[in-house]
Amino acid sequence: MVIEIDFNSDVAIYMQLRNQIVIGIATAEIREGETLPSVRQMAEKIGINMHTVNKAYSVLRQEGLVTIDRRRGAVVTIDVDKIQALEELKGQMLILLAKSSCKGITRKEVHQLIDEIYRERQL
Amino acid sequence: MVIEIDFNSDVAIYMQLRNQIVIGIATAEIREGETLPSVRQMAEKIGINMHTVNKAYSVLRQEGLVTIDRRRGAVVTIDVDKIQALEELKGQMLILLAKSSCKGITRKEVHQLIDEIYRERQL
DNA sequence: GTTCTGTGTTACTATACATATAACAATGCA
């Protein structure tokens, strides 16, 4: 799994990493039960600090996507709480849609964009 | 326009304010050409610091939703760059969809949720 | 014209978060 960090982005490094791992899990590039590289390995691979990787893994744990264990490291273990996930999605989606609506993007275009993303990324 | 801030949220206050103003513009509760309350008025109304409001307004300016002028304050002036808006939307939507997909939310459910949001909030 | 009020802006401060370095503690293997 290739991970690319944009150091000029205003998105925090640990968040960029978290996002790409989430995408990796969603696209089955990383499967449930598999172990993520150790914080040191991952850190060296992408040229950031071990601690920043640790933070990303912690966020993933808090989001119920991995479990962390001193022996095995971070294992992809999805804890599905669909109701909470839907609520969360709704709140964040509202903000995205509102901004888009201001910019003249229609409901139809949003639906098309979503299908496009599912198709392109094989979600 | 009623604005509510959750001081226990992990979302920054200025971002919560920005979000609610974006929703206000999207739902035409605030129309193009109208002026937002002055930073002091808004700050007092919702019980936060003037400077935090200023930050929210600055973000809105950077996003091309308002223009700021020492005389008139913050005026809703939408600068439509649809191509850029679509690109931005796509990037953020991908992350949302990936997370949702991990949690077992289907493409169909996403489409339904979007229609639900448009209906409920009259976007 | 002068004063007063209201506007955003700037300077400065305190706190929290993001990121990094170094040392630590626990586990597993040779």
Next chain:
DNA sequence: TGCATTGTTATATGTATAGTAACACAGAAC
């Protein structure tokens, strides 16, 4: 046992968030 690898803790530093106080400009009131 001794070594290597794991996540963790302690500490430091730069950046972002949020706040207080003082400023400078524009317009209204007088």
